[in-house]
Amino acid sequence: MTRVVPGIRLRITTQLKDLIELYRHRARSDTDAQAGTTMKSVSFDATEAICGAIFICLGIFFAWQSYDLELGTAFRMGPGYFPLVLSLILVLLGGVILLRAGKIAGEPMGSIAWRGIFFILPAPIFFGFTVRGLGFVPALFLSALIASFASHKMKPMMAVLLSAAITVFSVLVFNYGLGLPFQRFGPWLNF
Incomplete structure (x- = not known):
């Protein structure tokens, strides 16, 4: 003998209707996707x-x-x-x-990063113009310092430390490691 409780039957019927509607919605979405209406172009x-x-x-x-x-x-x-x-x-x-x-087709590009352009672009140009006069060490340090401010997250002290680390690493690799002959300090500086 099966006993039917009206409240439970109503809840099960509602859930079944929701499942059927969800299935129909997914079936429509799949058909639309196959037809190309919701696919990325x-x-x-x-x-x-x-x-x-x-x-x-x-x-x-x-x-x-x-x-x-x-x-x-x-x-x-x-x-x-x-x-x-x-x-x-x-x-x-x-x-x-x-x-x-x-x-x-993906997401559209964001706005132009003017800060990055303003700091990254002049850094190698500055290095090229000053490496003979200042020498390798000051020109590289200042170029790295200029470029490091392209990031909003870069703090001034961290930028100085990063520039110093890049300069020391470059001198060790290029001057001592590879033996490239270049002036560490140029004629503009009286060292």
């Missing part, structure tokens, strides 16, 4: 395509120019070997960028 990014094409053209141009120099072999590299390898890497990178130009 595939778009063509012209900026990336142009960038990839420029990389490929520059790589081909410099590879062609490197053939005027002696290539040598992998064990005895000539003056044209390294530019040729870099040119081929540039062509490969351009091809990857060009392939990524046709991509699935």
Whole structure:
């Protein structure tokens, strides 16, 4: 003998209706997705395509120019070997960028990071203009200090410590490790 309690039966019926409605909603969503209405659209990014094409053209141009120099072999590299390898890497990178130009549309890009542009761009330019006059150590320290302020999270003391660490590491590697002859301090400083 089965005993039916009206409150429980009503609750089970309501839950069944909810499950059926959920199933129907999912079935509609799946059909819409298969029809392409809710799928992400595939778009063509012209900026990336142009960038990839420029990389490929520059790589081909410099590879062609490197053939005027002696290539040598992998064990005895000539003056044209390294530019040729870099040119081929540039062509490969351009091809990857060009392939990524046709991509699935994602989230839109955020605003331009003006702070990063303002601090990162002048740092190597400053280094290039001051390395002969100031010398390697001060030019690198100041360039790293300028670039470190591109981040909102960088505190002044941390920026100084980071710049000092980069400078010490670079002097150890390039001057002592590799034995590259360069002036640590230039003629603008009377040391």
